[in-house]
Amino acid sequence: MVSIRRIYVMAGLTVFIAAALLVGLTSWYTVDESEQAVIITLGEVEAGISEPGLHFKWPWPVQRVEKLSKETFSLQFGYEEKDGEIKEFPEETKMITGDENIVLADMVVQWKITDPGKYLFNAEDPQEILFDSTSASLRSIIGSSKIDDALTSGKAEIEADVQELLSALMEKYDIGISILAVKLQDVDLPNEEVRKAFTNVTDARETMNTKINEANKYKNQRTEEAQGEKEALNSKAQGDRVARIERARGEVASFNALYEEYKDAKDITSKRLILETIDTVLPGADIYIMKDDGNTMKYLPMKEGQRPVPAAGSEGGANNGQ
Template identity: 25%
Template sequence: MAKAQIILPALFALGALALSSVFIVDEREKVLVLQFGQVKQEISEPGLGFKVPFIQDVVRYDDRILGLPTPPAEITPLDDRRLVVDAFARWRIVNLVDFREAVGSGGVDTAQMRLQNILSNAIREVLGAVPSNAVLSEDRTALMNRIRDIARREANSLGVDVIDVRLTRTDLPEQNLEATFARMRAEREREAADERARGGEAAQRVRAAADRAVVELTSEARKTAEVVRGEADAQRNAIYAQAFGKDPEFFAFTRSLTAYERALREGNSSIVMQPDSAFFNYLNDANGRAAPAAP
């Protein structure tokens, strides 16, 4: 009984000691085994691992690709036009020993802070050497690759690899947006005014040509009408002359009827003359002949 009381606690202690010396490495992580702060073992393959209990510690690090958004920052391109830029980087731990020595016990959080500074400096260096039009362009692959290469070179001492860098936003600062919009609006209004002026000038030319054509056509029509009317009057007069030459009495009678028609039209006009006036010769004679003229 006494031996059993001694053996059972010893077995439990040995079991606890054995369990504390075994750990599991997940496929999504890498592990460092530290002894008094010094790296004793690096494990990158998933499975079981062993350490010395109470002396060695296990530190786990994420082996997946991590994302790092950078805070918005103002940069000044080559043409002194300020822009607000932020980016997104993807990175991964590639050397656990260098990573541990560089960031210490801070781990991924410390590495993220240092990578942010590296990315911000790389962004300022690359975008500060090109005009703003290149930064605002849709094709910025070359610029992003240059930022990635600079950040990768600087981050190599941290034991990490910068896989990719993408510019997520490139905008004007708020205080410059109104001025930019006002300038764009003024340019569009000037272009619209130019278009309206050119349209008005073209319309004036078309209107002048149309007015000239109307005058020419009207003049030509009036000329033709006058010619036709003159020819018609000449022909009419010739017919009248031929007809009246055959019978002068008939000519005088016709002229008197025409005079009566014009003088006796409806209206407010009045004629005051003597009844025995020559004007009424054909009305006074019962046979419709003109009375002989007074001596």
Template identity: 25%
Template sequence: MSLREDLQQVARHSQRLWLALLGIVPLLYLLSGFYSIGAEQRGILTRFGKLVDDKIAPGMHYRLPWPIESVEKLQVTAVRSMELDFAQDANASHVQLELTTGDENLINVALILQYNIQEAGIFQHQAAEPEQLLRQIAQAESIQYVASQNIGDLLTTGRNQFQSGLQQAIQQQTRALNLGINVTSVQIRRLEPPQSIKQVFDDVAVARAEKQEKIQVEQGERSSTLAKARSDANRQQQQAQAYASELLARASGDRDRLLSTWEEYRQAPALTGQRMYLEMLEQVMPKARVTLATPSTGRQAEGNE
């Protein structure tokens, strides 16, 4: 075989190889459009940089190959946390170290903000740094809320209201700015006066606790005294009612007996008078003392008859 024939054969093999490559490359290019979305993810589909769909569900999907269409995968179901510690963030974010309350006291605040992504496409494309913007919103709303409250309320009965009120205010701002974020909760990690005046507030808290304890003791004694007085009043009332019932029964019996005697006397005056005389003697004579004197001896004898 001559050299020319060898070159022709190599050219034919090369031509077949290039034809095969020209068939395989487009196929691989088209197959590159298949992609999968995880269970906790949502896909964001863009076409030439324009948002097409931001709610692609988990599973296998197909898109037009790059650079026509592209897909971003974003964790949306997992709850994210953000810590806001004003004492640590003071220098980095130029916020005040201690917040000022409505009654012009200082207080240290540290919060934990929990949130998730509600609308993936808006979260990814509405703002350049949505989570940083969320932090700034939370800081501003915290400063504003604390400035409207008294320190005593914040440290005692107003803690739950602080958390719920701040969560609502932050959520309202994120919706107004259309960040695609859902704020699920705001939890207080630290809410206390500065160390320089903390002892004073601790003393106030102890005094308040002692006051509450004394009030509870006094209320307990008051309740016990009222219960005893109520019991004594009920007993005396029952005794009075029983005595009154006894007097009424006795008076009723005397009245009936008197009416019966009068009726008998009216029908037979002599006989009834004699009977009444004898009955009176029966009552009087057992109590009478009779003295007998004997003339012969002059001695006296006493006895009952």
């Protein structure tokens, strides 16, 4: 019969071996290159350990280790891609733009765990919080954007705004998640009829813009031509102004010179002015200078080659001819 002492010895030995095994198996752990670990001491989170390799700790239940991946995760919002097949969830992606149009928008969010302790203990389901925050952020930004921006050139700005808002929510909720990137996968209209109507509106807007550009081009061309004509007229007027001023100065100078001659010889100058005026008024007339001394009237022809002859019908002339 086995003695009681022997039983105690066997039981103690069993407990010792079990404790030794427990200590030996739970006093060390390894961290892989793609992992990050957090130590929990009597329910309290210690500093995280991210260096790969072998590490030691107090045995369970004093300390335990939780390991999390360091990889970058992808949150697919509005669709699910699995085994090469894509399953869409239109009810999740249907939202209203700022100009009261309905669009379907799905996106992918790149995120990673940056604080394992907060990820494990600050929220019951951090991925669900991330999903709901993504939905709220996307709907908020789409709701303040125009449909043209969501469908065409405004996607990059929408992505940046969604990432900024989503990052702010993750920081506020403090669940150990960091947002790396946000990418709109597809933004589309809900059905074919709406797509066709939007296409017609877009085509009409493009036609309008084309006509406006052509009108502006014609306007600019005509403006430049009118500006050129204006400058030409200004230049011509300036030239006429200068010419008239110079001509007036010449006439003033000529008048002053004539006046000086007139002061020196009034009679001669007066007769010359009369003759010049006659020549100007009647340029084709023959000019004769006559002298009537009471006996015989003679005239002096002004044309070259003519000699003075008696006036026709004078008596003295007839006698001289005889």
